[in-house]
Amino acid sequence: MQSSQSRRRVLLAAAAIASAALALTACATDQQAASQPGATAQAVGLDSSLYKKAVDEAKKIAGGKQLGGSIEYIGPNGGNEGAILQAVYKAFTDATGTKVNYTGTQDTNNIVQSRSQAGNPPAIADLGLGVASGYAKQGKLMDLSKVIGENELKANYNQSLLDGASVDGKVYGVYQGFSNFMLWYNPEQYTGPKDPTSWNQITDWTNAEAAKNTPVWCIAEESGAGSGFPGAQFIEILFAKKYGPDLLKQWGNGALKWTSPEVKDAFQMFGSIATDDKKVSGGVTGSLAASIATGSNGLVAKPATCQADVWGSWVPGLIGADVKAGENLDFYQVPASDPKYQNTEIFQTTVATAFQDNDKTRAFMKFIQSTPAQALLASADHWTVSNKNVPSDTYKSTLLQRAAKTYFGDDVTLATGPNVMANAATSAAFYKGVISYLQNPGSLDTVLQTIQKAADGS
Amino acid sequence: MTSVPALIVIGAVGIPAVVYLMLGLGERVLSRLTPRRAHGVRPWVWLLVPLAVIALILVYPLVATIAYAFFGADGKSWTGLANFAWAFGDQMTQVLGNNVVWLIVFPVTTVVLALIVAVLFDRVKYEKFAMTLIILPTAISFTAGSIIWRQIYSYKPGGTPQTGVLNALWTATGAAPVPWLQTPFVNTLCLIFVAVWSSLGVAALILSAAVKNVSAELVEASRLDGAGEWRIFRSITLPAILPAVLVVVTTEVIFALKVFDIVYVMTNGNFGTDVIANKMYSELFAANNLGHASAIAVILLIVALPIVIINIRQFPAEEAR
Numbered sequence: 001m002q003s004s005q006s007r008r009r010v011l012l013a014a015a016a017i018a019s020a021a022l023a024l025t026a027c028a029t030d031q032q033a034a035s036q037p038g039a040t041a042q043a044v045g046l047d048s049s050l051y052k053k054a055v056d057e058a059k060k061i062a063g064g065k066q067l068g069g070s071i072e073y074i075g076p077n078g079g080n081e082g083a084i085l086q087a088v089y090k091a092f093t094d095a096t097g098t099k100v101n102y103t104g105t106q107d108t109n110n111i112v113q114s115r116s117q118a119g120n121p122p123a124i125a126d127l128g129l130g131v132a133s134g135y136a137k138q139g140k141l142m143d144l145s146k147v148i149g150e151n152e153l154k155a156n157y158n159q160s161l162l163d164g165a166s167v168d169g170k171v172y173g174v175y176q177g178f179s180n181f182m183l184w185y186n187p188e189q190y191t192g193p194k195d196p197t198s199w200n201q202i203t204d205w206t207n208a209e210a211a212k213n214t215p216v217w218c219i220a221e222e223s224g225a226g227s228g229f230p231g232a233q234f235i236e237i238l239f240a241k242k243y244g245p246d247l248l249k250q251w252g253n254g255a256l257k258w259t260s261p262e263v264k265d266a267f268q269m270f271g272s273i274a275t276d277d278k279k280v281s282g283g284v285t286g287s288l289a290a291s292i293a294t295g296s297n298g299l300v301a302k303p304a305t306c307q308a309d310v311w312g313s314w315v316p317g318l319i320g321a322d323v324k325a326g327e328n329l330d331f332y333q334v335p336a337s338d339p340k341y342q343n344t345e346i347f348q349t350t351v352a353t354a355f356q357d358n359d360k361t362r363a364f365m366k367f368i369q370s371t372p373a374q375a376l377l378a379s380a381d382h383w384t385v386s387n388k389n390v391p392s393d394t395y396k397s398t399l400l401q402r403a404a405k406t407y408f409g410d411d412v413t414l415a416t417g418p419n420v421m422a423n424a425a426t427s428a429a430f431y432k433g434v435i436s437y438l439q440n441p442g443s444l445d446t447v448l449q450t451i452q453k454a455a456d457g458s
Numbered sequence: 459m460t461s462v463p464a465l466i467v468i469g470a471v472g473i474p475a476v477v478y479l480m481l482g483l484g485e486r487v488l489s490r491l492t493p494r495r496a497h498g499v500r501p502w503v504w505l506l507v508p509l510a511v512i513a514l515i516l517v518y519p520l521v522a523t524i525a526y527a528f529f530g531a532d533g534k535s536w537t538g539l540a541n542f543a544w545a546f547g548d549q550m551t552q553v554l555g556n557n558v559v560w561l562i563v564f565p566v567t568t569v570v571l572a573l574i575v576a577v578l579f580d581r582v583k584y585e586k587f588a589m590t591l592i593i594l595p596t597a598i599s600f601t602a603g604s605i606i607w608r609q610i611y612s613y614k615p616g617g618t619p620q621t622g623v624l625n626a627l628w629t630a631t632g633a634a635p636v637p638w639l640q641t642p643f644v645n646t647l648c649l650i651f652v653a654v655w656s657s658l659g660v661a662a663l664i665l666s667a668a669v670k671n672v673s674a675e676l677v678e679a680s681r682l683d684g685a686g687e688w689r690i691f692r693s694i695t696l697p698a699i700l701p702a703v704l705v706v707v708t709t710e711v712i713f714a715l716k717v718f719d720i721v722y723v724m725t726n727g728n729f730g731t732d733v734i735a736n737k738m739y740s741e742l743f744a745a746n747n748l749g750h751a752s753a754i755a756v757i758l759l760i761v762a763l764p765i766v767i768i769n770i771r772q773f774p775a776e777e778a779r
Contacts, residue, residue, distance in 0.1 A: 110743040225726045282615030285637045288729070289613040305618070425745035435728045439642075450549065454745060457531050 041091075044084045047379035050372065050394070051091055057372040058095030062363045070099035071360050074111055075126030076226075076350060077177075078104030079293065081314075084380045085176075091376060092367050098360045106226040109424040112355075116140065121355035124364065127173070129164050130252070130421040132353050136172035142354035144171045147362050148369060156369055156387045160414055165351050173351025174369035175386035176377060179312035180345050180407040181237045182331040184296065189304040192216070196335040197342075199241060202308075203272065209307075210278040217273055217280045218306035219287040220295020221435065228431030229419075230292055231274060231438065233348060234310050236417045239266035240344045242337035245415035248346070252421035258452040259445075267437060267444055269337075275441040281306040284438055293318060300328045310334060312348055313403045317382035325399045333406065343412045348419060349386065384408075422455070429454030477507055520759075526752035533748040541753035553732045556646055560717060560733065564650050565710035569703060571654065572661035576669045577691060579662075589666065593659035600656055604723035607652045611638040611724075642730045649731060652720050657713065661706045668702035669695060701772050708769035715762050734758060 041051045077085055082104030089100040105111065112125045116135070127135070135141050145153065145166075153162055153171055165173040183202070185192065192205040209216045219234075221227050240248045243262050250256040251263060277283040281298050282290060282305070296315045298305035300322045309315065315331075316323045323329045336342040352368055354361045367373050374387035378394040384404045392404040406412070418430060433447040484503035488496040530537050544550070575592055579585045595603065612622030616634050620626040625635040639645045672695050680690050696703075718735035725731045727740065734754055742751035 110739075113743045113746060225722070227726065227728050282618075285613070285640055286615040288640045289637050423746075425747070428740065428744040432728060439640075439729065453549070457745075457747065 041087045044080070044087045044380055045396075046084075046087055046376055047394075050376045050379050053372040054088070054091035054367075054370075054376040055095045057370050058092045058363070058367045061366045061370070062096045066097040067360050067363060068097045069360055070101055071124060071364055072122045073100055073102045073124040073126075073352075074108055074122045075102065075104055075352075076106060076108045077126075078106075080317075081382065084377070084382055088373065088377050088380070089364075089368075091373070092364055096360075096363060098364070100364065106224045109427070110225075113424060116355070123356040123361050124352055124354050126176075126350040126352050128350055128420055128422070128424075128427060129173070129416065130418075130423050130427070132165070132173050132351050133167050134423055135353065135355075136167040136170070140355060141172040142357045142361065142365065144174060144354070144365060145169070147354075148174070148366050153369070156371065156374075156389060158388055158408075158414070161386060164416055164420070173353045174365060175349050175351055176368055176374065177314075177383035178347060178349045178386040179314055179383055180347050180403065181233060181310060181312055181334060182403070183334050184299060184309045184311065184315050184329060184331045185307055186299045186304050186328050187326070187330050188328050190307050192307060195332060197339070199238070199269075199335050199337045202335060206273055206279050206308075210276065213278065215277070215279050215281045215283075216307040218296055218298045218309040219274055219280050220290035220292045221288050221438065222290055222295075223292045226431060227288075228434035230295075230311060231270065231434035232427075232430050233312070233346070233419055234274070235266045235270045235434070236419050237310065237334050237346050238269045238337070239263070240346050240415050240417065241334055241341050242266070242269075244338070244341045245344050245413050248344075248415045248417040249421075252417040252419075254426075254455055258448045258455060264444065264448060267448070271437060271441050271444070275438055288435065288438060297322070300324075313384050313400060313407075314382060316397055316399050317380075323397075323399075325397050329399065331399065331403070343409075344415050345407055345412055346417055346419065347407075347414055425457070426451065426455040480507055523752045523755050526748050527756045528749075529752075530749050531745075531747040537749060541749045542757070544750060545753045545757055550734075550737070552730060553727075553734055553737050556730070556732060557715065557734050559643075559646055560650060560653075560714040561711060563647065564653055564714045564717075565707050567650065567654050568657050568661050568710050569665075569706055571658055572665045572706060573703070575658070575662040576665035577695065580666065580669050589662065592662050595656050596659035598656065600653075600719040601723055603652060603656050604720045607648075607655075608639070608724050611648055613637040613640065639725055639731075640729050645725065645729050645731050649720050649724055652724070653713070653717060657710060661710065664702055664706055665699060668699035672698045705769060705772045708765050708772065711765050712762055712769065715758055715765075 041048065073089070075082075075085070082102060085104075086100070086102050089102060093099055108126060109128070109131055112121060112127065112131075115121050121140070132141065148171075150171075153174075157175065161175055162171055165171055165175070191209070193201045196202055206216055219230070221229075221231055223229060236248070239251065239262065242265070247256060247262060251258075251260075256262065273279050274287065275284055280287050287295075296309050296311065297319055299307070299309055299315075300319055316325065316329055319329065333342070333345070336344070352365065354365050369387065371387050371389040374385040375390045375394050377383070378385045378390050378400075379396070381395055381397045381400060384395070384400055384407070388408065390404075392401045395401045395404065407414075418426065422430065429451040433451045436450075437444055437447045481504065484506070488500055488503060491499065526533050527541055528538060529535060546554070575589075579588050579592075582588065598606070609621075610623045611625075612620075613625055613635055614620050614622075616629075620629055620635055622638075624638065629635050636644070638648045676694055677690055680694055685693070716735050717733055718739060721727060721731055721733050721736045722739065727733070727736045735758070738751050738754040738758075741747045741754065
């Protein structure tokens with residue numbers, strides 16, 4: 001009896017100590033709680049001399065003052081990508097003492113929406129152009145034309161990008177990482193057409209390989225709440241290359257219906273590959289289950305499990321150390337179905353927007369759009385960056401150097417479509433629609449009608 | 459107001475202090491009344507604070523939600539019953555169907571397994587250890603459990619190394635890997651299993667306590683009369699623990715109606731797994747459609763209310779036992 005009583009006392013004491021310890025963790029400072037030992041400049045491969053320049057730029061922006069405090073920043077980039085961004089923002093922290101608490105989540109739109117409705121939005125959020133313009137029209141975003149200045153914005157960005165991030169002539173967001181879409185392939189394994197001039201050549205090759213029971217495509221759609229977005233981007237690039245930038249813009253701003261023949265055609269062009277088990281490595285089910293973080297790895301695997309992948313300039317960064325630029329991974333522009341749209345390119349990016357207006361957020365927004373900050377981001381070798389003053393040799397990867405030269409050339413038309421222009425509801429319906437279509441290709445009409453209903457707000 | 463120590467001080471010190479002051483003030487007012495009048499008014503004075511809190515956090519949102527269910531996406535334009543018509547329309551057919559599957563499979567599976575655990579573990583010496591193992595998943599949040607099981611269910615095409623435990627074991631038998639979360643209907647059952655895994659501990663505890671309260675003399679007498687174990691369970695144990703079973707069933711039915719985090723984390727409603735609570739979330743926060751989301755909330759309330767009433771009525775009966 002006595003030993004069970006003393007055992008009970010010991011257990012109660014242990015439970016009390018454990019509870020107190022747990023309660024004390026709630027008292028951790030923001031700094032302690034947000035510290036990410038791995039997210040240092042060195043850990044993610046940032047150039048140290050560019051890091052110093054970025055710190056100097058942040059000091060200049062802050063007027064040499066220590067602003068202190070912290071900024072909450074929510075964006076879609078997690079994992080390694082989030083670590084890269086945090087390492088870049090640390091330069092701002094080192095210069096100003098302002099901690100940047102970055103959270104990467106695929107639920108960015110939903111979180112910002114719910115917090116905005118609750119009157120407690122994050123200080124900074126990375127949002128799609130369409131979603132951000134909605135907040136800008138409600139007057140919830142900082143006017144960056146005033147804060148940063150039109151001259152500086154024009155000096156750093158192409159006018160088409162500034163126009164895309166403006167409402168009533170006021171810029172509400174700044175771009176950072178920037179991705180175009182290309183056809184990635186492994187030169188060591190690739191049996192397809194070199195420098196194809198037409199999408200038909202790609203489909204003919206795909207069909208020929210499928211007839212030999214060789215699936216040549218890597219497709220990965222699994223991305224948690226955002227599953228389906230790679231397929232949405234594939235559909236959009238096919239649309240752009242066949243129907244051009246003007247019709248793409250109409251699709252993006254809702255003037256062209258989702259149920260239109262052109263949109264249906266783009267889905268079917270995508271589906272002619274993506275819904276065929278013989279053409280996709282791992283089959284359609286494999287593509288639905290494959291994570292976007294590792295879905296392109298098959299290009300460089302030994303032996304390679306696929307030969308082609310249409311996706312963004314982040315592919316080499318996602319594959320990681322196994323990439324030997326130009327040897328086992330290379331790219332070319334997605335060939336057009338209509339030759340006059342060969343240099344029409346879509347892009348994927350978000351814009352950083354400020355929901356709170358104070359000295360810290362103003363300084364931070366000026367910092368992230370500045371050339372030194374974006375050069376630092378470029379040195380991570382994960383994305384091309386939007387600032388046009390960052391020279392292409394900033395990238396260590398010859399692939400990203402070529403991407404920067406190719407897609408920022410004067411003859412390229414950067415076109416915007418639903419992936420960047422649609423509101424949150426339409427984007428969510430688009431991505432879910434891609435998943436539904438892949439599962440049941442016969443349901444395409446229903447899928448498109450569902451997306452149209454979401455776009456109509458019904 | 460994001461300082462955690464400040465919030466702790468407000469919660470642990472500030473709020474009790476305010477309540478204490480209010481009650482003190484109330485008592486001072488009551489002291490000025492006649493004893494008889496004060497006796498009648500005192501309960502309402504003491505209930506003032508909790509009633510105000512309930513009115514603020516329960517009644518007001520409830521009334522507002524019911525009102526919004528009759529308005530459009532912006533919450534301003536009157537739409538009548540259009541939102542309810544949408545809630546039972548084409549887009550929602552599969553969603554409602556999934557909830558019906560949850561409503562049937564989840565409570566039945568949980569209760570059956572909990573009964574087996576409660577009855578069998580009662581007869582073994584290592585009951586405490588075994589029950590601890592069953593209860594352990596209860597300590598894991600549904601979100602964390604969902605992330606764990608998402609990895610367990612992970613699928614890679616045949617011929618490639620499997621990263622998911624389930625497919626690794628499955629393919630070790632020579633079978634082809636199964637895309638558990640991508641196969642329609644199978645995926646809903648997989649999600650239900652995660653809920654069963656998380657909920658079994660509490661259900662088993664409730665039923666175990668009920669089983670222990672069954673009269674041992676009655677069981678012994680029936681054994682002496684020649685009744686087999688299954689007959690004893692069916693005729694003596696089960697009727698005796700029926701109120702507890704009803705409590706578990708109604709609790710799990712309520713859970714099945716409002717299941718959200720498991721579906722959201724594991725599939726986000728893709729691959730035909732969407733449920734009504736996840737749909738409500740996406741309507742409100744993705745589609746920004748206040749009318750649709752409110753209509754779904756009202757329907758959930760109407761469906762859940764009778765079950766909640768049954769559940770509440772069972773507690774006194776169970777306590778009396």
